[in-house]
Amino acid sequence: MADSSTIMGLHQEEEHHPELLHHFAEAGQQRDAASLGMWVFLATEVMFFGGMFCAYLVYRHWYFGDFGAASKSIDATLGATNTAVLICSSLTVVLAVWAAQTARRALLIGMLVFTMLFGLAFLGIKSKEYYDKFEEHHVPGASFNFDHVPVPGHPGEYANPRHAEIFFSLYFVMTGLHALHMIIGLGIFTGLLVMAWKGRFTPEYHTPVEIGGLYWHFVDIVWIYLFPLLYLIDRHP
């Protein structure tokens, strides 16, 4: 990989890589700055979702039965499928990074495309779920209806619709913001795809792929928590 400066053949200077910004001393510094920047940004994202997890925790503690009932009304199989889809996309992302590191341009492009396809699949399944909720009048608001839904494990008892509505409020806000992050992720990956297509990445310079990947994995991790917390509260018969 040492002789890779010829691969894409943009510039030949050893000293000053074209992507090196003027205020950095050397490429390593620039890459480390970008990656630290992304990590720090992800830390703020954790706190952003953290506020919602906090609200979730409080109401789940208060209204456990109603949350169980509401959770049971969403399709856990779709949720599990989506989890699997995201995990696969995480794999393709990490392969893309590897491809960029090892100068495999075709693999890189392929993996980026796969990642985006998985991302789209995720959003597709998600919209199906939203659509079902809409049909069932489980979207908070005037037409919300959750009458006579039994509480799991408490025969003969019905969930309180107001409390179920809080569950669905949180469900939509949390998954909605997660989906928004997915959409932003797709935007980022489109950009990466274009750059990869133009052959801008080299083993020396592929920081965008790396930090884009970090972002994608983070969004995956959020979902890893959302899935059990929203879909699997009190499933057993």
Add this chain to the structure above:
Amino acid sequence: MTGHESAKSPLKMYFAVWAALLMFTFITYKVAFIELGPFNAVVALVIATLKATLVALFFMHVWHAGERLIKVVVGGVVFFLLLLLTLTMADYLTRPWS
């Protein structure tokens, strides 16, 4: 994040992690349908945390991060998140009513 050149190809590791993640997803999904009382939540959260750790350590390369700094960032933010959750719940769990 650097210095992969000398290391052997990480592909095997990536696929292993991927398989583990899928397996864990399957387990959470199945276990949720078994009556375990309060342990349903515990199992679900433990597995989720395992999965998140796997993704962070291997896919996001925290394990191989050249620097301690990244680990500090990750550990730090988890700490502050837990602060938010526990100190808030400290109120809710000790309120006499609602």
Add this chain to the structure above:
Amino acid sequence: MLNNFPLWPEQASTLAHRVDALYIFLLVITGTMALLVCTLVIFFAARFRHRPGVRAEQIEGSDALEITWSVIPLFIFMAIFVWGAVVYFRERTPPADSTEVYVVAKQWMWKVEHAEGQREINELHVPVGRDVKLIMTSQDVIHSFYIPAFRIKQDVLPGRYTVEWFHATKPGVYHLFCAEYCGTQHSGMVGSIVVMEPAQYEAWVSGNPSGPLSVSGEKTFAELGCSTCHRPDMQGRGPNLQGVYGKSVQLEDGRTVTADENYLRECILDPGSRRVKGYQPIMPTFQGLVTDEQINELVAYIKSLGDNQSGAKTTTRAASQLSGNAQPSGNQVQ
């Protein structure tokens, strides 16, 4: 009142002295510290002012000093904390046999219902020398019931009860403020606390048209049909409510809770979420069917139900409260 210019409001409750004592302690401590810092700064600034030819003497620091001025403040802080906590504990624990007054806040007025049945708006009449417990809720936004002369304040929340108490020591008329911002007329949500000598108070009370709160509660209890299920024997479909107040109740989901005012309130508004062990979830919710005042009556009624099986006794008990000082403080059954 206009001309004298005191540094703190009147001390008209048993708590006022305690709060002021802590306040004075803090004033002395922090005054000393502030004085110390300021004197040192001024002294150093003057003593070591720039003089031509005299150079500053470099000092790296001193661990011993650092430890000293961390540890000493730490101990002072802990003393303040403990003292503050002790006062707060008193503020927050109403004596067991307080007279109870229900307060309903709404934009922008205070509605007060005495256990004896009097209703007032933006005024609260209480006798000197009695523990009074305020059980408060709001119909709309958050308000805060603040009596500076008593040094007490408590936010009043919609959807649940909050409680504060006082023991007035000095007859007089004191300010009542709403201290939590609640909209346009927040500053108009003021009133007065009238503290009277017991005899005067009795006179004021006896001018009361309606009966005690628990009696209206009994009526409401019957009107709403509660009595079809809750009967003073074991025959009803719902639990017997005699003496539930203050007891711990086993819930269906395994938890044990103490039946306080908030619990009773929740049972009426949201029976589903806390179901008593061994009963069917048949109790309908009364959310939207009862006003906050009616809930207060019901709660007062249920609280007045004694341990002993005779429901009829309540009326006389509550009535005996009217005639005052034989039982000096409120006689709600614990």
Add this chain to the structure above:
Amino acid sequence: MSMEIAIPQPVERENYLNKEYGALSWLLTTDHKRIALLYLVSITFFFFIGGFFALLIRLELLTPAGDLVQADTYNKLFTMHGMVMVFFFLIPSIPAVLGNFLVPMMIGAKDLAFPRINLLSWYLYIIGGALMLHCMLTGGVDTGWTFYTPFSTNFTNTKIVEAGIAIFIAGFSSILTGLNFVVTIHRMRAPGMTWSRLPLFIWAHYATSIIQLLGTPVIAITIVLVAAERALHLGIFDPKLGGDPLLFQHLFWFYSHPAVYIMILPSMGVVTEIIACFSRKRIFGYSFVAFSSIAIAVFGFLVWAHHMFVAGISVYSALVFSFLSYSVALPSAIKVFNWTATLYKGSIRYDAPMLYAFGFLGLFTIGGLTGLFLAALGIDVHVTDTYFVVAHFHYIMVGGAVMGYLGGMHFWWPKISGRLYPEGWARLAALIVFIGFNLTFFPQFILGYMGMPRRYYDYSHMPEFQVLHVLSTAGSTVLGVGYLLPMVYFLWSMRYGKPASDNPWNAAGLEWKTASPPPTFNFDEEPVVTWEAYNYEELDAPPHKQEVTVG
């Protein structure tokens, strides 16, 4: 593109100010120094708006009756005053102006790590600010800066959503500034600039950035939830729908308590630099001052519910939070003592920046000490939501943070503008601010303990409070004059001030080792640091006044 008329000038070195001209060269700049000036102009604008509201508040309170403005107007006045001052003035003030200007220079970098993100964060600030202005002009908000639910979600029909979005956007600006600082401080230090050689200003900004990064997202999501609740009638904070209004308060204060340290820490950093320079000394206990900044940032996250002692939280958690509140007071105490000790055996000059630093010391101490009253549960029950609290936070935020900010502006003005400000006027202004400030806010402590609730526009039921209110209003006009003065003479000095040398104070720190004003990339040669911070003994060494060379 140049619109300026070139004034015939002696040949000036090329610097960041005269390198390019024209509006676009400013609006599209990625130079951290120019962005700092963009911020300076914008926050000054908002400060005067906020101050204008404050004057109206004070005027209304001159008489007990609500006679100057309507109740609703008054409610909007203090709300907008609080929001503008907190989110659009004080939070960005020192970090975005002085921090932006100085952080790269002090560590020997050419710029911040992400110059374009830096510019983006100014634009976000401007968009947020414009929305806030629009919101004010079309009706305003009347919830208090605290947005308490369910009033804000269900009971007011003022512009909550707009104001929320404005603060949300400004919040992202704050996050991005913090992100830039953290990465810059980690990655861009010049060779030899080790952590233990960093100026304490940098440590303070590092700690500030931690809070911005970890706290701000929580208020962002909280605002999103409030807006969603208003727009879609969700029930997350609405007790009528089973929600809990206290949850809002928890989430709000989880950010807003640490946010008060966003406001004070940078000011502490400034004061540290000033005290070192004007007493010609190393800071006493460097590492204690440095780590106490970090400690404040971390402990600051542990205490938020001390704003909720009477709000209906459980007694036990009130105890916990009261206890923890004292843990954050400790590092502040350490700082105060170390500053004081630094003066000992110094060679102290009383230039204007130092006067502001003295003011800061006294007023911050009083403000902080009254924080101890509030953190004591028994006292807080009586004084919460009264003018005691108002006095407490103005002592810290105006007496502390703003004093520090003004001190810093004077201290670095020669570096920023290349001109000297008029020293006599500056000392006079410092004095006026100090006197006006105390006159305005000291009476409020007494008012508060007497029981005067805050957010009251009409106190005709308690006319006994008028005397103190009149004093306070009188003070605020003095204070206003004190704030107008610096603005006037700074502007004046930009044209008529004496040109400043590179290091007019003979101060330590890399920023003084480059030209005034500095060139675009800060240093002509990359500096290599071989000395400790605050090496005043070397600077003052009499015989061979050696120029510490750069590079």
